[in-house]
Amino acid sequence: MxxxxxxxxxxxxxxxxxxxxxxxxxxAGELADAEFLPLRLQNGxxxxxxxxxxxxxxxxxxxxxxxLRKLAEIARKYDKGYVHFSTRQNVQYNWPQLEQVPDILxxxxxxxxxxxxxxxxxxRNTTTDQFAGVAADEIVDPRPYCExxxxxxxxxxxxxxxxxxxxxxxxxxxxxxxxxxxxxxxxYLVKNEAGEIGFKVIVGGxxxxxxxxxxxxxxxxxxxxxxxxxxxxxxxxNRYGRRDNKYKARIKILVKALGTELFTQKVEAEWEHIKDGxxxxxxxxxxxxxxxxxxxxxxxxxxxxxxxxxQLADDPNFNHWYQQNVNAHKVPGYSIVTFSLKPxxxxxxxxTDKQLEAAADLTDxxxxxxxxxxxxxxxVLADVKQDDLYPLWQAAIQHGFATPNIGLLTxxxxxxxxxxxxxxxxxxxxxxxxxQSRFDDLDYLHDIGELDLNISGCMNACGHHHVGHIGILGVxxxxxxxxxxxxxxxxxxxxxxxxILGPSFAKEAVPGVIAKLLAVYVNQRTPEERFIDTYRRIGxxxxxxxxxxxxx
Amino acid sequence: MPKLIKNQDIIDDNxxxxxxxPAADQxxxxxxxxxxxxxxxxxxxxxxxxxxSVGVWLDSHEEPELLAAQIQSLxxxxxxxxxxxxxxxxxxxxxxxxxxGFLGELRAIGDVLRDQLFYMARCGFNAFAIRADRxxxxxxxxxxDFSETYQAAVDQPQPLFRRRQMQAE
Ligand code: HEM
Ligand code: SF4
Numbered sequence: 046m047x048x049x050x051x052x053x054x055x056x057x058x059x060x061x062x063x064x065x066x067x068x069x070x071x072x073a074g075e076l077a078d079a080e081f082l083p084l085r086l087q088n089g090x091x092x093x094x095x096x097x098x099x100x101x102x103x104x105x106x107x108x109x110x111x112x113l114r115k116l117a118e119i120a121r122k123y124d125k126g127y128v129h130f131s132t133r134q135n136v137q138y139n140w141p142q143l144e145q146v147p148d149i150l151x152x153x154x155x156x157x158x159x160x161x162x163x164x165x166x167x168x169r170n171t172t173t174d175q176f177a178g179v180a181a182d183e184i185v186d187p188r189p190y191c192e193x194x195x196x197x198x199x200x201x202x203x204x205x206x207x208x209x210x211x212x213x214x215x216x217x218x219x220x221x222x223x224x225x226x227x228x229x230x231x232x233y234l235v236k237n238e239a240g241e242i243g244f245k246v247i248v249g250g251x252x253x254x255x256x257x258x259x260x261x262x263x264x265x266x267x268x269x270x271x272x273x274x275x276x277x278x279x280x281x282x283n284r285y286g287r288r289d290n291k292y293k294a295r296i297k298i299l300v301k302a303l304g305t306e307l308f309t310q311k312v313e314a315e316w317e318h319i320k321d322g323x324x325x326x327x328x329x330x331x332x333x334x335x336x337x338x339x340x341x342x343x344x345x346x347x348x349x350x351x352x353x354x355x356q357l358a359d360d361p362n363f364n365h366w367y368q369q370n371v372n373a374h375k376v377p378g379y380s381i382v383t384f385s386l387k388p389x390x391x392x393x394x395x396x397t398d399k400q401l402e403a404a405a406d407l408t409d410x411x412x413x414x415x416x417x418x419x420x421x422x423x424x425v426l427a428d429v430k431q432d433d434l435y436p437l438w439q440a441a442i443q444h445g446f447a448t449p450n451i452g453l454l455t456x457x458x459x460x461x462x463x464x465x466x467x468x469x470x471x472x473x474x475x476x477x478x479x480x481q482s483r484f485d486d487l488d489y490l491h492d493i494g495e496l497d498l499n500i501s502g503c504m505n506a507c508g509h510h511h512v513g514h515i516g517i518l519g520v521x522x523x524x525x526x527x528x529x530x531x532x533x534x535x536x537x538x539x540x541x542x543x544x545i546l547g548p549s550f551a552k553e554a555v556p557g558v559i560a561k562l563l564a565v566y567v568n569q570r571t572p573e574e575r576f577i578d579t580y581r582r583i584g585x586x587x588x589x590x591x592x593x594x595x596x597x
Numbered sequence: 598m599p600k601l602i603k604n605q606d607i608i609d610d611n612x613x614x615x616x617x618x619p620a621a622d623q624x625x626x627x628x629x630x631x632x633x634x635x636x637x638x639x640x641x642x643x644x645x646x647x648x649x650s651v652g653v654w655l656d657s658h659e660e661p662e663l664l665a666a667q668i669q670s671l672x673x674x675x676x677x678x679x680x681x682x683x684x685x686x687x688x689x690x691x692x693x694x695x696x697x698g699f700l701g702e703l704r705a706i707g708d709v710l711r712d713q714l715f716y717m718a719r720c721g722f723n724a725f726a727i728r729a730d731r732x733x734x735x736x737x738x739x740x741x742d743f744s745e746t747y748q749a750a751v752d753q754p755q756p757l758f759r760r761r762q763m764q765a766e
Contacts, residue, residue: 052757055745063742067712083682084712166682196747196757202719203691203750206684272756283688318696323749323756330758 046107046415047192047337049157056199057154060161064088065147072144086165087205089135090146098465099138099146100163101153105173105191105215106134106417106425110405113416115156117401123149128401130386130394130422132458132509133212134172135163139465161199166207168198168279172214174222175383175419178338179427181375184234185242187217189335190271193326197272204279208286208294211279212251221538224420226250226259227512229296230278235265242268248278248308249300252506256542257297262309269326270316276324277316281308341413341428346378350431365487366438366449378431382412384424384446385456389481391445392474393459394422403444411437421458423451453490454498454559455481458509462502462519463526469502471519471526476500476555483556493563495575497536512536514577515562516543517555528555532562532588533580544585547593558592565591600733602714603702603724605740607733610726612652612673614706631675634659654706657685665697674699676722678707687720694721694751711739721751 049057064084071081085091089100101116108116116136120128123145129137141149153159163170171194178186194213198204204211216225217234225231231247244266250259266274282296285303300308357364372381384404387393396404404424408416411433412426419425424446429437441447450456457480460466462473477500484490499513510516516531527549534543550558563576565588570579580588601610612629618636619625621643629649637644637653644651652673655661664674674693676686686705693699704724705717714725718740727736749756755763 050761052745052761056743056747059743059745080681080710080712166684193758199747200716200743201748202716202746203687204684205716206682206687206713208684280688284685288683288685323754323759327758327762329762333758333761 046109047104047188047334053196054154054157057157057159057161060088060159060200061147061150061154064150068143068147083165083206087162087167088146088150089160089163090143091164092467096140097143097146099141099149099160100131100135101138101158101160102163102170103134103136103158103418104195105171105177105188106175106419107188108416108418109156110408110414110416112156112158113401113405113408115152115158117398117405119149119152120398120401127395127397129392129461130396130418130424132420132422132460132507133163133170134418134420135170136418137461139461164210166209166211167205168201168207168211168213171195171198172212172223172228172420174216174218175417175423175425176222176372176381176427177217177417179374179376179379179381180218180220180222181373182219183375184217184236186335186338187215187234188338189331190232190234190268191215192334192337193271193330194275197275197324201279203276204283207279207283208288209291209296211282211296213275216538219538221536221540222419224509224512224536224540226538226540227252227256227509227536228259230275231259232271237265244268244271244274246274246278248312249297249305250540251295251297252509252511253295254292254504255295255297256506256511257301258540258542259297260300260305262305262312268331269328270320271326273319273322273324274312274316276319277312280315281311285311340376343376343379343428344430346430348377350378353431353434356435360435362449363435363438365491366447367434369449369453369491370447370451371434374428376428380429380431380434382426382429382434382437382441383419383451384426384441385448385450386423386446387450387456387481388445388448389455389485390478392461392464393457393477396424400444400446403440404446407437407440407444421451421456423456449487450490452495452497454484454493454496454563455490456498457481458497458499458513460501460507462500462508466502466507468505469519470504470521471502471528471552473500473502473508473517473519476517476519476528476552479552479556480559483560493566493576496577497534498559499534509536510534511542512540513543514575514580515559520549522549526552528552530555530558530562530592532585533577535577546585546589561592562588599726599729601704601724601726602733602737602740603704605737607737612650614654614675631673634663638663652702652704654704655689657683657689661689661692661697664693664699668693668697668699671699671701673702673704673724675704675706675726678705678709678713681708681710681713683708687716690717690720690722691751711736714739715742719746719750719752 091098214228227250233245246263247259417425463469501508501510502519512534529549531543634655654675
C-alpha cells in the first residue's frame with residue numbers, strides 16, 4: 046500500500062488546518078453559504094436531509110486495518126456507529142456535526158486518510174478494480190498509476206473549479222471490474238506490440254441524466270505521458286465545457302457536441318504543447334510508487350490445497366460460499382475473498398463500527414493487514430491462503446460478512462435514496478430489502494446466476510441503475526413514489542445501457558416484476574447464458590410482454 | 598484609491614478598469630487604463646498616444662490566444678472571474694504565462710476571494726483585486742494555505758516527483 050512521505054503528510058495536514066479555518070470563518074458568518082459550499086464540497090461535506098454527510102476517500106479502494114479501525118472509531122465518536130460504503134470507493138458518514146468535521150479530518154490525517162475532492166466540481170477520487178494486483182487476468186498492476194493520478198489531481202490548481210465533477214477510473218485486467226466506460230475518463234492499461242506499457246484513453250462516459258458509454262480518443266498513450274495527456278483533456282474541458290446548465294456541463298456533453306474527432310483534435314493539439322514538459326513521468330517515479338505496491342511475502346504453496354478440497358467436499362455451506370465469494374488469485378495457494386456487505390435487511394454497503402473492527406482483525410490475521418472496497422459496495426480481502434479459507438469463513442459468518450451472494454441478484458448496488466438523500470424521488474433501500482427478502486432462496490439465486498441489480502433513488506444514478514442487468518429508478522408521480530424498471534445494462538468491458546421496460550410500478554409490485562423478468566430468462570436461456578446474454582439474444586420484447594401481460 | 602494585492606503586498610491600484618470602451622467620439626479618461634480585449638484589438642490606434650499605461654482585461658470565455666502576437670507590449674493583463682466558481686481563468690493564466698510568455702502583471706479581477714488565491718497564484722497570477730466587500734488583509738493569508746504542492750505549475754515548474762528525485766540523489 047502507498048505510504049505517505051513527509052511531503053504527502055504535510056499536504057494533508059495543511060488541508061486540515063485550512064478547512065478548520067474555513068469552517069470557523071463560515072460559522073462566524075464571514076463566508077456566505079454559497080461561498081462555503083464549494084469549499085466544503087471539495088472536502089466531501091454535503092448538507093443532507095437530516096444532517097451533514099461527510100464522504101471520506103478510499104483512494105482506489107485500498108484500505109489498511111489501521112485505517113479501518115480509525116473509520117470505526119470515528120463512526121462511534123462522531124456518528125451513529127456505522128459507515129456507508131459507496132459505489133465510488135468512498136465511505137460516507139451520515140450524521141456528523143459540521144463543527145466537528147475538522148476534528149474528524151484531523152483524526153483521518155493521522156492514518157493517512159482524507160476527504161479531499163470526494164465531492165464538488167473537481168477531479169474526484171480515482172477508482173479501479175478491487176482485484177488490482179492479484180487478478181490473474183491483469184496486464185500490470187493499475188494501483189501505482191492510480192496513486193500517481195491521486196497526487197497529480199490533489200489540489201490541482203488549474204482544475205479545482207471545473208464545470209462539473211470529474212471522475213477517472215483505471216482498469217488493467219481483461220475483465221473490467223471498475224465500470225471504466227462510464228467515467229469521464231476511463232483508462233485501460235495495455236501493452237503494445239513492443240511490450241511497452243501505455244493507456245487506451247476513453248473519454249465522455251457517465252451516468253446521471255444523460256447516460257453515455259465513453260469513446261476511445263487514443264488507442265495507445267505511452268505511460269510516461271499519462272499526466273500531461275490528462276492535463277490536456279482537462280484543459281480542453283475546463284475551457285470549453287458548458288457552464289450555463291449543470292446538466293449539460295459534463296465532459297460527455299462536450300465530446301458529443303464537438304464530435305469525437307474534433308474533440309480529440311483539440312486534446313492532441315493542446316498536448317503537443319505540453320507533452321515533453323516537466324510533467325512527463327520518469328521511470329524513477331513510476332518505480333518509486335510501484336515499490337509501495339510490492340508483492341506481499343507470499344509463501345510458496347501448492348496450487349491447490351488438499352485441506353481445502355476436503356473442506357469443500359465435507360461442508361456444502363462452505364462450498365456455496367466458496368463458489369460465490371472466493372476468486373482465483375494469481376499466486377498459487379492463495380485466494381481472493383469478498384465479504385458481502387449485502388445481507389438481507391441491512392442497507393447495502395452499511396457497516397457498523399464493530400464490524401469494521403472485526404474486518405480489520407481478520408485482515409491482519411489473514412490478508413497482510415490490507416483490504417479493498419469494491420464499487421459494488423463490498424469489502425475484499427485479497428491475499429488469503431487457501432488453507433485459511435475455512436476459519437476465515439467461520440469468522441465471517443459471525444460478523445455478518447458471509448452471505449454467499451457476490452455477483453448474484455441480492456448483491457444489490459443501491460444508493461441511499463429517500464432515506465438520506467435530499468435529491469431523491471423515491472426510497473431505494475426498502476426496495477433493495479423487499480427484493481432481498483423475496484429472493485432469499487440460495488439455490489434459486491445460484492440457479493439464476495450472475496446478475497447485477499442496481500437501484501437509484503433518482504436520475505442522478507448514484508446506484509448505477511443504467512448499467513445494471515436489471516436497473517431500478519425511483520421516480521416521482523404526483524408526489525408518490527414509483528419505480529421504473531430497465532433491463533440490459535452492463536458495466537463491464539462490453540458496457541451497455543439498460544432500456545426502459547415500460548410504465549413504472551408501485552413499490553409493492555417491484556419484487557413481482559423482478560420475478561417475471563427472471564421467469565422469462567429461465568424459460569428462454571441456453572445452458573451457458575447469463576441473464577444479460579439471454580436479454581441480448583432475445584431483446585426486450587418477451588420481457589415486456591411477460592411483465593405487462595393482462596391477468597386472465 | 599482602491600487596493601490591490603500585488604506580489605504578496607497590499608498596494609494602491611492605480612489602474613482604472615473600463616468595463617466597456619468609451620465611445621469613439623468621447624475622450625479617454627486620464628491615467629492608467631485596463632480596456633476590454635475586443636476594444637483593444639479593434640482600436641489600438643486610439644491607445645497609442647494615451648498618456649497613461651494601457652493594459653487589457655479579458656473575460657473567462659475569451660481567447661487568450663488573441664493576445665499572443667503583442668503580449669510583451671502589455672504592462673498588465675487582467676482576467677475576469679465572473680463567478681468564483683468559473684474556473685476558466687486558471688487555464689487562461691497558465692496559457693498566458695507558460696505558452697505566450699507573458700512577464701508583466703497578471704491580475705485576477707471579478708469574484709476574487711481569499712480561498713481562490715493560492716490556486717490563482719499557482720496559475721501565474723501575481724495581482725489580485727479582491728472583491729470590494731471583503732477584507733484584503735485577510736485575503737492575503739490565502740496565499741499561504743499550503744507549503745507544498747504536487748503538480749508543476751507557473752510558480753513551481755518542477756512537479757514534486759522531480760523535486761523528490763533531486764532530493765534523493
Ligand atoms: C446522499 C448524498 C448524495 C448526493 C447528494 C448525491 C448527488 C449526486 C448527484 C447530484 C449526481 C449527479 C451527477 C451528474 O449527473 O452530473 C450524482 C451522481 C452519482 N453519484 Fe451521488 N449523491 C449522493 C450519494 C451517493 C452515494 C452514496 C453514492 C454511491 C453509492 C454515489 C455515487 C454516485 C455515482 C456513481 C454517480 C453517477 C456519476 C456519473 O454520472 O457518472 N452518490 N450524485
Ligand atoms: S441517485 Fe439520487 S437519490 Fe440516490 S443518492 Fe444519488 S442523488 Fe440521492
